[in-house]
Amino acid sequence: xxxxxxxxxxxxxxxxxxxxxxxxxxxxxxxxxxxxxxxxxxxxxxxxxxxxxxxxxxxxxxxxxxxxxxxxxxxxxxxxxxxxxxxxxxxxxxxxxxxxxxxxxxxxxxxxxxxxxxxxxxxxxxxxxxxxxxxxxxxxxxxxxxxxxxxxxxxxxxxxxxxxxxxxxxxxxxxxxxxxxxxxxxxxxxxxxxxxxxxxxxxxxxxxxxxxxxxxxxxxxxxxxxxxxxxxxxxxxxxxxxxxxxxxxxxxxxxxxxxxxxxxxxxxxxxxxxxxxxxxxxxxxxxxxxxxxxxxxxxxxxxxxxxxxxxxxxxxxxxxxxxxxxxxxxxxxxxxxxxxxxxxxxxxxxxxxxxxxxxxxxxxxxxxxxxxxx
Amino acid sequence: xxxxxxxxxxxxxxxxxxxxxxxxxxxxxxxxxxxxxxxxxxxxxxxxxxxxxxxxxxxxxxxxxxxxxxxxxxxxxxxxxxxxxxxxxxxxxxxxxxxxxxxxxxxxxxxxxxxxxxxxxxxxxxxxxxxxxxxxxxxxxxxxxxxxxxxxxxxxxxxxxxxxxxxxxxxxxxxxxxxxxxxxxxxxxxxxxxxxxxxxxxxxxxxxxxxxxxxxxxxxxxxxxxxxxxxxxxxxxxxxxxxxxxxxxxxxxxxxxxxxxxxxxxxxxxxxxxxxxxxxxxxxx
Numbered sequence: 336x337x338x339x340x341x342x343x344x345x346x347x348x349x350x351x352x353x354x355x356x357x358x359x360x361x362x363x364x365x366x367x368x369x370x371x372x373x374x375x376x377x378x379x380x381x382x383x384x385x386x387x388x389x390x391x392x393x394x395x396x397x398x399x400x401x402x403x404x405x406x407x408x409x410x411x412x413x414x415x416x417x418x419x420x421x422x423x424x425x426x427x428x429x430x431x432x433x434x435x436x437x438x439x440x441x442x443x444x445x446x447x448x449x450x451x452x453x454x455x456x457x458x459x460x461x462x463x464x465x466x467x468x469x470x471x472x473x474x475x476x477x478x479x480x481x482x483x484x485x486x487x488x489x490x491x492x493x494x495x496x497x498x499x500x501x502x503x504x505x506x507x508x509x510x511x512x513x514x515x516x517x518x519x520x521x522x523x524x525x526x527x528x529x530x531x532x533x534x535x536x537x538x539x540x541x542x543x544x545x546x547x548x549x550x551x552x553x554x555x556x557x558x559x560x561x562x563x564x565x566x567x568x569x570x571x572x573x574x575x576x577x578x579x580x581x582x583x584x585x586x587x588x589x590x591x592x593x594x595x596x597x598x599x600x601x602x603x604x605x606x607x608x609x610x611x612x613x614x615x616x617x618x619x620x621x622x623x624x625x626x627x628x629x630x631x632x633x634x635x636x637x638x639x640x641x642x643x644x645x646x647x648x649x650x651x652x653x654x655x656x657x658x659x660x661x662x663x664x665x666x667x668x669x670x671x672x673x674x675x676x677x678x679x680x681x682x683x684x685x686x687x688x689x690x691x692x693x694x695x696x697x698x699x700x701x702x703x704x705x706x707x708x709x
Numbered sequence: 710x711x712x713x714x715x716x717x718x719x720x721x722x723x724x725x726x727x728x729x730x731x732x733x734x735x736x737x738x739x740x741x742x743x744x745x746x747x748x749x750x751x752x753x754x755x756x757x758x759x760x761x762x763x764x765x766x767x768x769x770x771x772x773x774x775x776x777x778x779x780x781x782x783x784x785x786x787x788x789x790x791x792x793x794x795x796x797x798x799x800x801x802x803x804x805x806x807x808x809x810x811x812x813x814x815x816x817x818x819x820x821x822x823x824x825x826x827x828x829x830x831x832x833x834x835x836x837x838x839x840x841x842x843x844x845x846x847x848x849x850x851x852x853x854x855x856x857x858x859x860x861x862x863x864x865x866x867x868x869x870x871x872x873x874x875x876x877x878x879x880x881x882x883x884x885x886x887x888x889x890x891x892x893x894x895x896x897x898x899x900x901x902x903x904x905x906x907x908x909x910x911x912x913x914x915x916x917x918x919x920x921x922x923x924x925x926x927x928x929x930x931x932x933x934x935x936x937x938x939x940x941x942x943x944x945x946x947x948x949x950x951x952x953x954x955x956x957x958x959x960x961x962x963x964x965x966x967x968x969x970x971x972x973x974x975x976x977x978x979x980x981x982x983x984x985x986x987x988x989x990x991x992x993x994x
Contacts, residue, residue: 391893392893393889412892412897412898413889413892413893414892414893414895414896416893419893419894420889420893422889422890424886426884426886426887426889426890427890428890428891428905429909430908439894440895443894443895444895484890487890491894
């Protein structure tokens with residue numbers, strides 16, 4: 336039985352008067368176990384940072400409750416919540432050196448100097464900032480400030496570590512290295528961390544579970560794999576994954592014992608009735624219109640597929656992204672070899688029903704993923 | 710260095726000289742007048758060469774003014790003391806009240822906060838003379854007329870809005886996250902204000918304090934109406950040099966030199982400190 340590190344129940348955040356102000360977070364409920372790393376993923380203004388700041392205590396909770404380590408904290412001052420935070424804007428104390436900045440909270444907690452020094456040294460090594468420990472925040476680069484700020488949060492012992500865009504300013508190579516180290520560090524010490532990010536690679540690499548947010552609403556809260564394979568709705572499906580999922584509206588029909596997914600421009604994806612599992616087939620046939628989604632990796636070129644016309648062809652060094660005009664929209668497919676296709680070249684594509692995501696046309700909720708119902 | 714042609718440098722030099730002469734002339738002239746007797750000052754045409762005398766300064770410092778009509782007692786040194794006391798105390802009170810208020814206005818948006826801040830600023834819109842009449846009547850009823858407390862209170866009309874609005878801007882420039890980082894690190898609200906917000910806004914508080922000091926020092930009309938001789942600052946005290954036997958230009962000049970010296974010294978000293986503080990202030994970055 337794992338202890339709960341954070342429980343958010345029915346939290347609303349309004350900027351301005353309740354029920355009339357800007358509704359930034361809508362009825363959010365989440366439960367995070369001790370030792371978990373959770374990423375809040377979403378685009379700007381989706382409510383992820385508001386959520387983080389409510390947990391930290393910098394924003395009032397308009398409605399609902401927040402508990403850290405089974406202790407209700409949403410009315411307590413930040414200092415009493417026992418959480419550590421790394422800020423997006425770094426927020427280092429200008430008159431203190433990097434070392435003093437990092438050691439600050441430990442000194443305030445009256446740890447012996449030898450222990451403080453040892454901790455600073457180990458975190459500095461982890462984040463590769465040993466050589467700038469004696470410098471002042473104003474004299475180091477943005478990336479270094481960010482690591483110092485991250486170090487200041489990680490060095491503390493707290494029930495919860497909140498990391499707001501912890502690696503946004505780092506260069507890609509360093510980011511990749513640090514991701515691994517930080518994850519190891521957090522896991523080794525059994526810390527619980529919540530990171531806010533708009534970078535899905537980071538979320539995938541670091542997090543045990545990802546909470547996808549949009550418009551202040553939690554869209555899906557699940558493991559990275561399940562979010563990718565079983566997106567709960569159209570938003571998650573198109574938001575997570577690079578390049579994004581291809582989506583098309585389709586009318587469901589039948590002819591000559593086959594299921595037709597009729598797309599715009601007179602195109603149609605035709606499948607044998609037996610190509611779908613029984614429950615998925617029943618769901619499909621009970622509807623008139625659906626939205627279908629196909630990951631770019633799942634689109635195959637084949638001789639007898641549906642026709643499309645190449646509109647862009649990019650070799651990225653390890654894979655080819657081909658965009659094609661298809662069914663009144665654009666279809667992106669990814670191939671691992673370098674593909675020679677001229678612009679305007681006709682191709683034929685086919686989509687295995689096992690890779691088909693079906694969403695409700697009106698609500699965007701997922702209906703099925705491949706052979707399984709959502 | 711920027712690369713400039715000779716002509717450009719000469720023209721710039723000339724322009725700078727003109728500006729300096731324009732602004733420095735009155736001060737230099739007063740400085741020269743302060744070392745002359747009334748006779749040499751009033752000579753026509755005025756002459757640059759004269760025999761300097763310290764008589765004006767001696768008269769001010771000893772408090773005995775020799776005129777053709779006889780010896781006059783003047784309270785200039787006491788006035789100077791009053792000026793220092795009134796200005797320093799007013800600014801101190803203003804800082805004590807204004808800085809926490811500025812912090813509150815900068816950090817906590819509450820219902821009506823903008824209105825209150827604006828009301829405080831609007832004190833500066835009212836012409837002093839308009840305020841004075843009712844104020845004098847009230848102060849006489851309250852027994853505050855001709856007291857230091859009453860004067861310092863009225864001086865808050867000058868100092869408080871200034872400090873409040875300048876310092877508020879400085880507090881708003883400090884990223885709130887820096888304070889949050891301190892608070893989440895286990896410190897109270899008040900410790901954050903004292904250890905983070907105050908030091909970071911230090912240069913701004915100093916600048917506002919200095920400005921308020923100069924305004925308070927230069928105030929004339931409030932003190933003229935509300936204070937009698939023994940509580941007057943130099944600005945009002947200088948009127949005593951307009952005597953029945955003529956205007957004592959030499960003494961007035963000496964008095965001006967003595968009374969601008971503290972503010973000038975403070976400004977020069979603080980200027981260095983302010984520039985340093987502002988450029989070092991790593992709030993942004």
